[in-house]
Amino acid sequence: MFVPEALIAEDIGAYLAAHADKSLLRVITCGSVDDGKSTLIGRLLYDSKQIFDDQLSALEADSKRVGTQGAGIDFALLVDGLAAEREQGITIDVAYRFFATERAKFIIADCPGHEQYTRNMVTGASTADAAIVLVDARKGVLTQTRRHSYLAKLLGIRHVMLAVNKMDLIGFDQAVFDTIVGEYRAFAEEIGLEAVAAVPISGLGGDNITTASANTPWYGGPTLLGWLEDVEVVAEAEQARSFRLPVQWVNRPNLDFRGFAGTISGGSVAPGDAVRVLPGGRTSTVARVVTADGDLARAVAGQAVTLTLTDEIDCSRGNVIAAAADPPQVADQFETTLVWMAEEALLPGRSYLMKIGTQTVAATVAAPKYQINVNTMEQMAAKTLELNAIGVAAVTTAAPIVFEAYADSRELGGFILIDRVTNATVAAGMVNFALRRSQNIHLQAMSIGREAMAQLKNQQPKVLWLTGLSGAGKSTIADLVAKQLHRMNRHVFLLDGDNVRHGLNKDLGFTDADRIENIRRVGEVAKLMTDAGLIVITAFISPFRAERAMVRSMMAPGEFVEIHVDTSLAAAEARDVKGLYAKARAGTLKNFTGIDSPYEAPEAPEIRIDTSLMSAEDAAMMIVDRVIG
Template identity: 70%
Template sequence: MTAYRPDALVAEDIDAYLAGHAAKTMLRFITCGSVDDGKSTLIGRLLYDSRAIFEDQLAALEADSARVGTQGTNIDFALLVDGLTAEREQGITIDVAYRFFATERRKFIVADTPGHEQYTRNMVTGASTADCAVILIDARKGVLTQTRRHSYLANLVGIREIVLAVNKMDLVGYDQSVFDSIVEEYRAFAASIGIDRFTAIPLSGLTGANVTERADAMPWYAGPTLLQHLEVVPVDTDRAATRPFRLPVQWVNRPDLDFRGFAGMIAAGSVSVGERVRIVPSGRTTQVARIIGADGERTRAVAGEAVTVTLADEVDCSRGDVIAAADSPPAIADQFVATIVWLADQPMVQGRGYWLKLGTQMVNATVQPPRYVIDVNTQAELSATTLELNDIGVAEVYCDRQIVFEPYADGVDLGGFILIDRATNATVAAGMIDQALRRSGDVHWQSIDVTREAHASQKGQSPRVLWFTGLSGSGKSTIANLVERKLHALGRHSFLLDGDNIRHGLNRDLDFSEAGRIENVRRVGEVARLMADAGLIVLTAFISPFRAERDMVRGMLPVGEFVEIFVDTPLAVAEARDVKGLYAKARAGQIADFTGISSPYEAPARPDIRIDTTRETPETAAERIVEHVIGIWSPDL
């Protein structure tokens, strides 16, 4: 067995062969369904029958098949894609396995996705870039929960080409009535979730029936084989080509002073030299001066191509901006309604800041409690206060600034996003924008003549936020109070926001749960930012136990204005002080969610200033902080 290639390829034909191969369209598809429906076996059969494996791979496959004791055939095709040791031991798919193969008509990338509900997030990963979904059903079992879940997810992420592969027909005697019954059951379910068409194929991955060759055992089926159908399925680039031009800017290419190009992959539409375009979100318009592709300069480029364009005018354009058709630009907003698939083991935390990555844009975002969570079996909209692993819910998402977007139904590239945990950089959710909230477009930032720079100049100082963090009893308030006294004596304009004092008024409605603490810090951060805009030096003394929220506040301010001061006191020392008697109550179970006892404290990894209260008195610590203030912000004093 050799890899697929023309049998009589000679040296002079190589260029023509490679050119023809490059010109083939590429179809990305996934196989999904319930556990043990035969997904890996089917892909292995496709690879084998399309001659996409080499002789050494075949020899290794036969040896592996003999070792695992394959019955009924001398080859276990599933071993071609079940690459993890755990997968081979358990006979299940855990990770997403990608394989490439080609026929004379088309190239393919297939993703074998897991069937277990536990690995739904892996299935979403595979589906996010697919043009087609092959939903497998075991002919003996019919439509199962995971069949419904994966169909719902495939439709949710925008896959419109669905193949219903009724597998293992050999185990039901190739009975047409079994096939017809399954198709009708699936049709009713598909219609309920918005799938208006699909192609049903009876087959057997093990025997190869209707995979690449027609099955004599099923003369009642007159449709195409699976491979024949996959060779003619429309790909997403065909649809993208008909939409208005969109080029998310990945990189500003500036190799010298004479060249300034904007590089990225065209997400939709086409563009030609001389065409009018608009830079979004700034709204500036200009013309395309040049287009440079991998093969050199050209006059036109289309969706799916990576290019660099230069513009006729010197307009402000950077990574995260979108170059779009001048008369049909995408929208901008900072608040959305989105459908979210939660992928993390830890549930969504209301008010917590996550990084939202949409195309080349990255912003800070918070997710509100879901409007509802969807039951994929019944499509019922269930009430919920958060999103758990594998939940699919509809929620409002608030960003810290406006981003360029399109509804997911109009375009995946500007409509689909991921949420990233700010502390661990782990992807926690995938989202699809349904629409912008109306208030997002109705509320505008009012231009004010007296700027923050003018306020600071009037006071003769640079605004800063001194953020004191540490355990209860660490000495934050004591040191912050001393620092403000010294700044006041030096003629500085400052204000101290203390945690206990704030909870008597502004934040009196918040509890001490994780969500309450997060909202507490968010509100204080917003107030501190407004005070900094007024030119003040703001001091805040809060436990603020979570890194993500402290980083969120840092992100609200210009670079350098947020100074994180870690009042580092060991728990045993803080508890021994116990001035307010809180630790004793927490140990007695009278206070829930108490930081250091029943709720975690995430110490700063790299604070701007660290105060070791076991070695340094509050007075000397305050002097050191003030010296830092005077030395860095006020070199004239």
């Protein structure tokens, strides 16, 4: 039966112990749709006797019910677990399977081939050591084959096997195989993939998967499984690097113990080692290396540990503890390579959350330097990145972060971008290098700080951010608030949307990207004004929640007050004192909020004003009473 012999001996412990010291290889299968990735993995598990009796019975039953391969076993059903996958005969999500042989153990990921699920392929490839790139012998190298191969290279996969599948459907023709291999290797050389092997296979028939096939006497290379067993795992290289520990959390069970927990991403550490805590730069010495099983004399890359230090220094989640003599870099501006994974295109200037290692920080993306054509490797001009696009762009973070180039460290060089409103992952990225200007510009310490400025003015700095549709009454209410605060001897400044566009932002239009940059600049100005101790009033449509959240994040806690001047579109349009709605309806004014550009109303503003229920004067008094008291 299809049960590992060690289990027949009823000694599961011995079975696990027999595999404990074997190297673990993480493998991804990728390529275009219907190239046979799921079938290949199912066949690999079947031929290497990794399927249990109950699994085999269920597989045979499922094959008869929904299988697509006649009366035989449909091996794809072993990994296509979602109902939608079985119904459509495609892979949607990434499926992971573990199996072991006498020589090695593996985690193999079955990734979707459809272009719309490229983001899922990136997820699977981000931790892989090797890639099996499948090509249908009847179709040859396709655009998705090139895209997945290029992504594998970007994500640091060093070993690639080109598996030319469905050779049985072309009569195991060597000439076809050689042509496909030649074309692929030329592409691989162009993108910098060096270690590329090739094997002719049939996932359905099992040819050259675990045993050599009599159908390909002209092929003298290894079987697919044989190649996998020979791939060298890079764990040893990771352990040879300088020590790095991204701190996941501070372990403080009592007043007598304070440790810093995380998984070592590179190098090794032992008590007595000198370390540096970044980004601050303070140094100390390791006192203990603590685990659940007791203290260790030395820990290496891949182990989860808690370190205690000989000194009481500031260290928290997101910091990195590193070898004192060879620390990683710290910067806030980078050149990066981005894989865009969202249906909504990149909006240059928008604030996203960047998660890199255990660090999470606000970040903005500049307009791309270029986009990469995966067929020709041409660098094409681009103003944005659409779904599945790959491009190079500068990223600026709100605070300095600890990083290494992705080529040197996946953990400290790879990142994701997260939409601040929806929390959806919109991009995966790789840090190429820090921009030189980020290391030449430093904050200048001031003798007179914001606290002294506020104390001199005898007030608490605030940003009163009025948002709403055009014609809602924002400017009128803001002006009345400014007058009332001035009468109260408060130091106030009003930033009005129209006025700012006559000066500071006169170079900006009304596209989504320009609106984002408009608000970013206003936010920076407002922040400088609060540093001067002022109460700042702003009157801007500011249609997007993400940008309002970005400005809020610039301010000290409690300083940003979002005020929604809530007016129905019909009421705002009826006022139309500037005639803007009429122009927008006539098509002569493009990108007008409420007509052909969206307005995202605040979900939880500090103050909401319904101008259909109160006058502008009453609204202004309510704001002053609520904010100033």
